[in-house]
Amino acid sequence: AHTWPDDAADPRVCLICGDRATGLHYGIISCEGCKGFFKRSICNKRVYRCSRDKNCEMSRKQRNRCQYCRLLKCLQMGMNRKAIREDGMPGGRNKSIGPVQITDEEIERIMSGQEFKEEASLPEHTWSNNGDSSDHSSPSNGASEGNQPSPASTLSSNRSLEIGGGYTAAVRDQYINAPMNTPYQLLPHLFSYAAQSGLLAPQPRSLYPQSHPLVMQLVAAEDLAPLATPMLIEDGYKVTQVELFALLCRLADELLFRQISWIKKLPFFCELSIEDYTCLLSSTWQELILLSCLTIYSAQIFGDLADVTAKYTPSDEELQGFSEDSMELMERLIYLFRKFHQLKVSNEEYACMKAINFLNQDIRGLTNVSQLEQLNKRYWYVCQDYTEYKYPHQPKRFPEIMMCLPEIRFMAGKLVNVPLEQLPLLFKAVLHSCKSSFISNRTGSSPCMPTTATSPGN
Known part of the structure; x- marks a missing residue:
C-alpha cells in the first residue's frame, strides 16, 4: 500500500x-x-x-x-x-x-x-458471525479495526488437505525446537485448520512437551501481585474530577512500571536489542495495560476502582461535553469486558496473549523484524496448543481469545485520543456498567450477557 x-x-x-x-x-x-x-x-x-x-x-x-x-x-x-x-x-x-x-x-x-x-473444495470457514448475535469481534456487529493478523486460515484448499496428524506433529517439532533463524513456511495457527473447520471432532490429547515450560516461563515473568496504588475512599467522601484524574494517573504509572519490569523477565529478553524493546514498548504499552486491567487486575479495577468512581458525580458541563466518540468507546469497552468475563481467561492464556500482542513485527522502526516474527509465531502456537489441551470441549476458545487482541489494539489507540477532562467520566461510566457483572461473576453466578449500556450520567 x-x-x-x-x-x-x-x-x-x-x-x-x-x-x-x-x-x-x-x-x-x-x-x-x-x-x-x-x-x-x-x-x-x-x-x-x-x-x-x-x-x-x-x-x-x-x-x-x-x-x-x-x-x-x-x-x-x-x-x-x-x-x-x-x-x-x-x-x-x-x-x-x-x-x-x-x-x-x-x-x-x-x-x-x-x-x-x-x-475451495473445503467447506466455508465459519469465522464471521453472518449477522447473528454471536459476534466475537465487535460490539456493533463489526470487525475490529486493529492490525493483528486474523487467526483464520488463508491456505489454499490443496494445502489445507495436506495437514494431517503426522505432518502436523513433524512441523510442530521443527517449529518449537528450531533456532530463531529458521524460516517458517506456515503460520503456527494454521495447524489445526481441519479441526477448526469441522472436519475433525475435537479430541482430548496430551500437551506438546515444549509448550508447558514455555508457558510457565511467560507466567513467571508476570507480576500477579495486587496493585499497590491505594484505592480506598471513606464512606461519604465526594471524589472530585481532579482527584479521580490524579488517581487514574497514579494507576497508569504503576501499570507502566510493571510492563517495564516484565520485559526484563521475558525468556527471550537477550534475543532482541534494547532499541527494539524500546520501540515495541512505546507502541504497545497502552494495549498491555488495557489487557492486564481486563484480566489479572480486573478484581481491583472493576471492584476497588469502581467504588472510587461511584463517589464521583460529574457536573452538567462534563456530561454535556461527553463526546460521541467517547460514548462509542465506552460501549466497546463494556462489550470487551463482558467478553473476557464470559471467557474467564486464565493466567497462562493471558501471559501468551500479552507476549503475542507485544511481539508485533508490523511496528515501524524495528531492526530485526524476522526474529520478532519467529517469536510471535512460537507463542501463538504455544498458546493454541495449551488452550486446546486445557479446554478440549471448547474448540472455538483459542480463536475467540485471539480475536480480542485486535479489538484491544483498536481501543487502546482510541483511548489515548480521549480529551483528558473526559477520562474521569469515561471510567465512571464503564466501571459502573461493568461492576454488576463483576460482582455476579465473583459470587459464582453465570456469565453476564450483553445488555443496553448504562448512561454515563447514572
Missing part, C-alpha cells in the same frame, strides 16, 4: 467511509480501518447479511453498523481483491495498482459467498 506522511496536511478522505485517508490501499484511496476490513473479509471468505435494504449509511461512526454494506461499497468503489497477498500477510501485491471495475453479477457472487465456494 502507498501511504502518506503522518504530518502531511492532505485533505483526501476515505472513499468508503469518509474518514481521513492514509494512502492508496488495494487500488483506491482509503483509511486504515476500511483497508483492514476489506482484507479480513476477503482473506477469511466472510459472508455478511444486511438487516435493512442493503443501502446503509457509510461514515466513520456508522461503518461498523453493517458489514454487508461496508464490503459492498468497497467492491463498488473499486477495491481490488486480487491485490491482497495470498499468504494474508501485510503488504499488497504490487502487480495490481489502481481501482478495478467488476460487474454487478461478480459483486453478487462475492457477497453471497458463491465465488469462495467455487475456489
Whole structure:
C-alpha cells in the first residue's frame, strides 16, 4: 500500500467511509480501518447479511453498523481483491495498482459467498458471525479495526488437505525446537485448520512437551501481585474530577512500571536489542495495560476502582461535553469486558496473549523484524496448543481469545485520543456498567450477557 506522511496536511478522505485517508490501499484511496476490513473479509471468505435494504449509511461512526454494506461499497468503489497477498500477510501485491471495475453479477457472487465456494473444495470457514448475535469481534456487529493478523486460515484448499496428524506433529517439532533463524513456511495457527473447520471432532490429547515450560516461563515473568496504588475512599467522601484524574494517573504509572519490569523477565529478553524493546514498548504499552486491567487486575479495577468512581458525580458541563466518540468507546469497552468475563481467561492464556500482542513485527522502526516474527509465531502456537489441551470441549476458545487482541489494539489507540477532562467520566461510566457483572461473576453466578449500556450520567 502507498501511504502518506503522518504530518502531511492532505485533505483526501476515505472513499468508503469518509474518514481521513492514509494512502492508496488495494487500488483506491482509503483509511486504515476500511483497508483492514476489506482484507479480513476477503482473506477469511466472510459472508455478511444486511438487516435493512442493503443501502446503509457509510461514515466513520456508522461503518461498523453493517458489514454487508461496508464490503459492498468497497467492491463498488473499486477495491481490488486480487491485490491482497495470498499468504494474508501485510503488504499488497504490487502487480495490481489502481481501482478495478467488476460487474454487478461478480459483486453478487462475492457477497453471497458463491465465488469462495467455487475456489475451495473445503467447506466455508465459519469465522464471521453472518449477522447473528454471536459476534466475537465487535460490539456493533463489526470487525475490529486493529492490525493483528486474523487467526483464520488463508491456505489454499490443496494445502489445507495436506495437514494431517503426522505432518502436523513433524512441523510442530521443527517449529518449537528450531533456532530463531529458521524460516517458517506456515503460520503456527494454521495447524489445526481441519479441526477448526469441522472436519475433525475435537479430541482430548496430551500437551506438546515444549509448550508447558514455555508457558510457565511467560507466567513467571508476570507480576500477579495486587496493585499497590491505594484505592480506598471513606464512606461519604465526594471524589472530585481532579482527584479521580490524579488517581487514574497514579494507576497508569504503576501499570507502566510493571510492563517495564516484565520485559526484563521475558525468556527471550537477550534475543532482541534494547532499541527494539524500546520501540515495541512505546507502541504497545497502552494495549498491555488495557489487557492486564481486563484480566489479572480486573478484581481491583472493576471492584476497588469502581467504588472510587461511584463517589464521583460529574457536573452538567462534563456530561454535556461527553463526546460521541467517547460514548462509542465506552460501549466497546463494556462489550470487551463482558467478553473476557464470559471467557474467564486464565493466567497462562493471558501471559501468551500479552507476549503475542507485544511481539508485533508490523511496528515501524524495528531492526530485526524476522526474529520478532519467529517469536510471535512460537507463542501463538504455544498458546493454541495449551488452550486446546486445557479446554478440549471448547474448540472455538483459542480463536475467540485471539480475536480480542485486535479489538484491544483498536481501543487502546482510541483511548489515548480521549480529551483528558473526559477520562474521569469515561471510567465512571464503564466501571459502573461493568461492576454488576463483576460482582455476579465473583459470587459464582453465570456469565453476564450483553445488555443496553448504562448512561454515563447514572
